[in-house]
Amino acid sequence: MAAVTTASLCSRSLGKPIRGHAKLSPRSTVCHCLPARKPEEVLKRRDALLGVLLSSAAASSAAATLLAPADAFAEAAAEVQEGFTAYEDETNKFSIVVPQGWQVGAGEGSGFKNVTAFFPDQNANSSVSVVITGIGPDFTSLKSFGTVDEFAENLVTGLDRSWVRPAGVTAKLLDSKASNGMYYIEYTLQNPGDKRRHIVSAIGMAFNGWYNRLYTITGQYIDDDEESVKYKPEIEKSVKSFKFT
Numbered sequence: 001m002a003a004v005t006t007a008s009l010c011s012r013s014l015g016k017p018i019r020g021h022a023k024l025s026p027r028s029t030v031c032h033c034l035p036a037r038k039p040e041e042v043l044k045r046r047d048a049l050l051g052v053l054l055s056s057a058a059a060s061s062a063a064a065t066l067l068a069p070a071d072a073f074a075e076a077a078a079e080v081q082e083g084f085t086a087y088e089d090e091t092n093k094f095s096i097v098v099p100q101g102w103q104v105g106a107g108e109g110s111g112f113k114n115v116t117a118f119f120p121d122q123n124a125n126s127s128v129s130v131v132i133t134g135i136g137p138d139f140t141s142l143k144s145f146g147t148v149d150e151f152a153e154n155l156v157t158g159l160d161r162s163w164v165r166p167a168g169v170t171a172k173l174l175d176s177k178a179s180n181g182m183y184y185i186e187y188t189l190q191n192p193g194d195k196r197r198h199i200v201s202a203i204g205m206a207f208n209g210w211y212n213r214l215y216t217i218t219g220q221y222i223d224d225d226e227e228s229v230k231y232k233p234e235i236e237k238s239v240k241s242f243k244f245t
Helices: 039-066 148-159 232-241
Strands: 084-089 094-099 103-109 112-119 127-134 170-179 182-190 197-207 212-222
Touching (some): 084 112, 094 127, 127 232, 148 170, 148 182, 197 232
Antiparallel strands (some): 084 094, 103 112, 112 127, 182 197, 197 212
């Protein structure tokens, strides 16, 4: 989830809001060392990005409870590490390895095209999900969203509501990197009075013959929950194992 070639935006051009400011300044400018864009175009692309990613985040959070059971796992490939099972989606052209014994559910809903979730029977706070979203023709590669650092900053800034009164969710970016055509982002989310959720995410893009689709692979667990955090190594391995087929 027509080709457009653009230069990456300078991170300062994105007009990152500071604490206490809900909106970008209408006077934000684009770095003059690169081809300039109109401020409204920058905002439009940023809003499109956040709309896609926020819907993916919402789908990921609800996945374990809302989805119907999916087809059985594919047979594990020889190279899959002991304790994990390979899952391959032939329709959506991806594969991923997940801990053995985890349940799988799949479905569709508004705001995204397809979601597949994997989760242990006894712990709803731990899960891995793959959300696939159709995106517009302007977005021809991940670089259409900017660098991985710009991408991550926009995502976490869009999720953070710690500056509103009463305070909402606090989002903190921990790490971001690009590798093998994917963006990898690590961050935390914490609602007031709730435990902190740790998120590891991989983002990729693929063409299905008709339109581009954004794949958001999200693993999550609770930082200060002994039962949930024990899945951390498995969740991180699962997210990193995602491949297009």
